[in-house]
Amino acid sequence: MTTLRMSNKNGETAVNLEQVRPEAKMQSIALNAWFGSKQALKDINLTVKANAVTAIIGPSGCGKSTFIRCLNRMHELVPNARMSGQVLLDGKNIYSKETDSVQIRRRVGMVFQKPNPFPTMSIYDNVAAGLKLTGTKKGQNLDEIVKKSLQQATLWDEVKDDLKKPGTGISGGQQQRLCIARAIALQPEVILMDEPCSALDPIATAKIEELIVQLKNDYTVVIVTHNMQQAARVSDFTAFMYLGQLVEFDDTTSMFENPKSELTEKYITGKFG
Amino acid sequence: MTNYSLRKFKNQLFFILCAACVIIAIIPLLSILYEVVSRGAPQLSINFLTQKDADGGIGPAIQGTLILIGLTSIIGIPVGVLSGVYLAEFGNNKYAASIRTVNDVLTEFPSIVVGITAFGVVVLGIIGSYSPLAGAVALSFILIPVVARTTEESLKLVPNSVREASLALGVHKWRTTLSVVLPAAKGGLVTGTLLAIARIAGETAPLIMTILGNSYFFQGFSSPMDALPLRIWRDSLQPYANLQAQGWGAALVLILIVLSLNIAVRVASRGRLRR
Numbered sequence: 001m002t003t004l005r006m007s008n009k010n011g012e013t014a015v016n017l018e019q020v021r022p023e024a025k026m027q028s029i030a031l032n033a034w035f036g037s038k039q040a041l042k043d044i045n046l047t048v049k050a051n052a053v054t055a056i057i058g059p060s061g062c063g064k065s066t067f068i069r070c071l072n073r074m075h076e077l078v079p080n081a082r083m084s085g086q087v088l089l090d091g092k093n094i095y096s097k098e099t100d101s102v103q104i105r106r107r108v109g110m111v112f113q114k115p116n117p118f119p120t121m122s123i124y125d126n127v128a129a130g131l132k133l134t135g136t137k138k139g140q141n142l143d144e145i146v147k148k149s150l151q152q153a154t155l156w157d158e159v160k161d162d163l164k165k166p167g168t169g170i171s172g173g174q175q176q177r178l179c180i181a182r183a184i185a186l187q188p189e190v191i192l193m194d195e196p197c198s199a200l201d202p203i204a205t206a207k208i209e210e211l212i213v214q215l216k217n218d219y220t221v222v223i224v225t226h227n228m229q230q231a232a233r234v235s236d237f238t239a240f241m242y243l244g245q246l247v248e249f250d251d252t253t254s255m256f257e258n259p260k261s262e263l264t265e266k267y268i269t270g271k272f273g
Numbered sequence: 274m275t276n277y278s279l280r281k282f283k284n285q286l287f288f289i290l291c292a293a294c295v296i297i298a299i300i301p302l303l304s305i306l307y308e309v310v311s312r313g314a315p316q317l318s319i320n321f322l323t324q325k326d327a328d329g330g331i332g333p334a335i336q337g338t339l340i341l342i343g344l345t346s347i348i349g350i351p352v353g354v355l356s357g358v359y360l361a362e363f364g365n366n367k368y369a370a371s372i373r374t375v376n377d378v379l380t381e382f383p384s385i386v387v388g389i390t391a392f393g394v395v396v397l398g399i400i401g402s403y404s405p406l407a408g409a410v411a412l413s414f415i416l417i418p419v420v421a422r423t424t425e426e427s428l429k430l431v432p433n434s435v436r437e438a439s440l441a442l443g444v445h446k447w448r449t450t451l452s453v454v455l456p457a458a459k460g461g462l463v464t465g466t467l468l469a470i471a472r473i474a475g476e477t478a479p480l481i482m483t484i485l486g487n488s489y490f491f492q493g494f495s496s497p498m499d500a501l502p503l504r505i506w507r508d509s510l511q512p513y514a515n516l517q518a519q520g521w522g523a524a525l526v527l528i529l530i531v532l533s534l535n536i537a538v539r540v541a542s543r544g545r546l547r548r
Contacts, residue, residue, distance in 0.1 A: 106443025116434040120456040130442040
């Protein structure tokens with residue numbers, strides 16, 4: 001295997017040439033992660049294609065959330081958390097010494113399991129928060145961006161008269177779309193979603209799913225879900241994880257119609273998990 | 274059935290015990306309040322509140338207490354709040370653990386010792402005379418640990434998901450703390466700070482050794498100054514009934530100052546988004 005010592009300023013660690021996929025928006029190479037002494041991820045090699053929805057499924061505790069938190073360097077915020085390996089964003093390692101984690105999170109946005117709008121801010125301020133707090137509002141029309149983001153998150157019509165009301169005063173499903181609007185207001189390149197519908201009722205879930213499919217026109221989406229039907233409905237690619245390992249990765253249709261691994265088949269037919 | 278009535282009886286007994294304890298706790302409080310109001314209220318007049326001692330007023334003491342509260346807040350609140358922020362947001366290490374312990378000890382420190390410290394450092398050392406600044410420094414020593422502790426506690430009540438939401442937007446840690454976490458903890462912060470101010474407003478021992486007391490209005494930062502607790506203390510030692518009565522009046526005014534400060538800050542900090 002040929003290895004390359006990258007000499008550019010963005011990473012000096014060894015990369016297997018054969019592993020790097022130039023068409024990938026994001027890619028994890030030999031990614032391991034630990035919480036203290038407990039290993040949560042074992043040697044994950046996964047490719048995330050641009051302008052597509054990649055779903056990650058698997059039973060509880062299989063490392064799905066840990067994996068996507070490694071994709072925008074949120075994993076390292078947990079006390080005693082460690083990782084090894086690489087994550088490439090546009091071919092550049094986001095864990096190289098020169099890379100600022102704050103810049104990475106600016107490019108790779110995240111939506112969490114439970115809706116978490118900022119409690120002291122209005123709906124408007126919640127959407128504008130990313131731009132204001134990262135100091136990138138200069139020269140941009142804030143009102144226009146807030147409106148566009150809320151429209152993209154299909155929330156505008158419901159809240160356009162209540163923009164000054166607190167962000168925590170709307171329903172759970174609306175709060176989650178508000179969080180999506182907050183993430184896309186910064187125009188990230190990738191949006192990570194950590195079980196975004198698990199705290200929502202079926203109607204709100206349907207709305208968010210519709211939205212996810214729309215989002216891939218402009219963004220690359222990675223969604224963690226323990227709902228297999230959801231993965232089948234919204235995603236183009238699916239990864240199945242089990243006990244911290246990547247068992248199978250394929251395009252969604254092949255995965256659900258013709259799983260290669262016996263374990264995957266058992267999981268998607270509901271025999272365990 | 275007897276078992277059930279026994280349990281019912283125990284339930285009532287527990288309630289009665291709790292209620293009795295509440296009454297026991299409230300009686301001294303109410304009797305003090307009654308005593309202060311009934312003896313102090315007749316003293317209140319414009320003359321009493323604005324004139325200097327020789328003219329039968331407690332003006333210098335009121336002025337001194339307000340100056341002390343102001344100076345102490347300016348010195349103590351930023352230091353206390355930022356220490357609390359460090360302990361809560363960046364305090365995941367062994368240094369913070371020892372700072373926390375020292376801070377807890379300081380919270381319970383005898384105020385007379387704080388006064389002697391300020392006397393040695395500021396009155397004898399830096400300034401060279403009794404000074405309002407020395408008083409403010411001494412009171413800051415008492416204020417800072419209380420404010421730091423309550424800041425830390427109220428920041429810890431802010432759910433981690435709120436911090437993560439901000440960090441995931443690519444907002445720096447310091448900005449997240451200032452613009453997202455601190456506003457979310459505002460209620461607890463304001464309450465804790467007010468309690469600390471109420472406590473320092475009534476401190477007497479450290480003031481004896483730092484501002485000494487004065488019968489005249491503010492005379493500069495290198496002269497003695499008066500304060501309400503000092504005035505109450507001095508009046509209480511007097512054999513003359515009219516001076517003792519002025520002491521009661523001063524005590525009532527001190528309570529009213531703390532109370533109105535409390536109400537004013539609460540009204541002012543009531544955010545438009547508080548539910």
